[in-house]
Amino acid sequence: MSQHVVADARHLPLSDATVDLVVTSPPYWRKRDYGVDGQLGQETTPAGFVAAIVDCLTEWRRVLTPTGSVFLNVGDGYHRRALAGIPGRIEAAAADTGWLLRNRIIWTKTRGNPDPAKDRLTPRHEYVLHLTPARYHYDLTGYAEQYGRGANPGDVWEIAPERSLSPHLAPFPVELARRAIILGCPRTVCTECGHVAQRITEPSGELDPSRPQARRAMQLAAEAGLTEAHLAAIRATGISDAGKALRTQTGTGRNSAEVQRLAAEAKAALGGYFREFTFGPKRTVGWTDCGHNALRAGRVLDPFSGTGTTGIAATELGRDYVGVDLDPRCHAIASTRSKQPALAA
Numbered sequence: 001m002s003q004h005v006v007a008d009a010r011h012l013p014l015s016d017a018t019v020d021l022v023v024t025s026p027p028y029w030r031k032r033d034y035g036v037d038g039q040l041g042q043e044t045t046p047a048g049f050v051a052a053i054v055d056c057l058t059e060w061r062r063v064l065t066p067t068g069s070v071f072l073n074v075g076d077g078y079h080r081r082a083l084a085g086i087p088g089r090i091e092a093a094a095a096d097t098g099w100l101l102r103n104r105i106i107w108t109k110t111r112g113n114p115d116p117a118k119d120r121l122t123p124r125h126e127y128v129l130h131l132t133p134a135r136y137h138y139d140l141t142g143y144a145e146q147y148g149r150g151a152n153p154g155d156v157w158e159i160a161p162e163r164s165l166s167p168h169l170a171p172f173p174v175e176l177a178r179r180a181i182i183l184g185c186p187r188t189v190c191t192e193c194g195h196v197a198q199r200i201t202e203p204s205g206e207l208d209p210s211r212p213q214a215r216r217a218m219q220l221a222a223e224a225g226l227t228e229a230h231l232a233a234i235r236a237t238g239i240s241d242a243g244k245a246l247r248t249q250t251g252t253g254r255n256s257a258e259v260q261r262l263a264a265e266a267k268a269a270l271g272g273y274f275r276e277f278t279f280g281p282k283r284t285v286g287w288t289d290c291g292h293n294a295l296r297a298g299r300v301l302d303p304f305s306g307t308g309t310t311g312i313a314a315t316e317l318g319r320d321y322v323g324v325d326l327d328p329r330c331h332a333i334a335s336t337r338s339k340q341p342a343l344a345a
C-alpha cells in the first residue's frame, strides 16, 4: 500500500508509533529553491538549517514504532569557499537530542557532474546517517545474504547516481533506499502485540570463497581432513582460547570433552585461520512468530518524498509506504515515476 500526503516534514499528519522506518533525503542547505512556502534548506546559517533538521527528527521519533530508526541521506556543500560541515553538525545535534548514530555510511558515486573548480577535488560522496532512538530492528543477516555473500559488507555503498525527467532532482538512487529498507524495515509486524518477525538462523558452515583468508582456511581444513564435526566444534567453543573463556570451555564448562578435543584438533590444523569458521555466514531456517495471526507489512516513511524514490524501493520490497512532501506537485510526479523504470545518468 502506497500513500502520498502534502504536509511539512516537521508536522506529520500521522498517528504516534505507526512508522517502522524513515528513509529520506532533505533539501541540502542553500542548494536548491523548491519554490514552496515553508520549505526547509533556505535558512540563513548552517545552525538554522541543523535546528530545522532536529525539529524533523523530533517529529519522526513521535511517529516511529519502538523498533524504528532513520536513514538520513545528507551531503555537504561549499559556503564562502569552505565546506559547511553540515553532516557533522547534524550528527552532533542529533546526539545532543538523544539519538544514537549507529552508522555513518559513505555513499560513493561512481560518476557525477563536471565541476569547474580548479583548486580542489570534486566531491564524489555523501553520507547516509543511521540514527536510532534506542533499540531498533536490523536485518543484518538478510542484508549480508544479498550484499556480502553472508559476511558483513561494511559501511561504504558504491552506487551510481540516477536522474529523473522531473523538474525535481532525485540524486538519491532507488538502490540507496532499497539497502536502507532491507536493513531497517521489518517485513511484517503484528498488529496485536507489535511483534517484529525475526530471522531464525543457524551457521551455514559455508565460507565466502572470494576472501583469500576464507580460501586458505578451507584449503587447510581439506588438507587436514577436518570433518563437519570439527567445524561445528570450533563454532561451539568460540574464538577465545585464553583466560576466562578457556576456563569455561574446559572441565565443567558448557562444551563437552569430545567437543573440546575436536576443537583443539581443528585449531591445531588451522592455526589462526580457525576464526574463519567461527564467524562463518548464517542461513535463515525460519521466522519468529507471536502466534496472533494478525500481520501487517512493515511501513516506510519518506518525509521529503519528492519524486517518490523511497516508495519505489518500498513497493518492490513488499513494504507499505507513506510519502510526505510540502510541494503538492510531487504527488503526480511520484505516481507517474512509480510506473517507469529509473534512468541511469
Ligand SMILES: C[S@@+](CC[C@H](N)C(=O)[O-])C[C@H]1O[C@@H](n2cnc3c(N)ncnc32)[C@H](O)[C@@H]1O
Pocket (backbone or CB within 6 Å): 007, 008, 009, 010, 024, 025, 026, 027, 028, 034, 036, 038, 039, 040, 041, 168, 169, 170, 171, 172, 303, 304, 305, 306, 307, 308, 309, 310, 324, 325, 326, 327, 330
Ligand atoms: C532532495 S528532495 C527529495 C528527493 C527525493 N529523495 C526524490 O526521490 O525525489 C527534497 C524534497 O523536500 C521537499 N521539502 C522541502 N521542504 C519541505 C518540508 N518542510 N516538508 C516536507 N517536504 C519538504 C521538496 O519539495 C523536495 O521535494
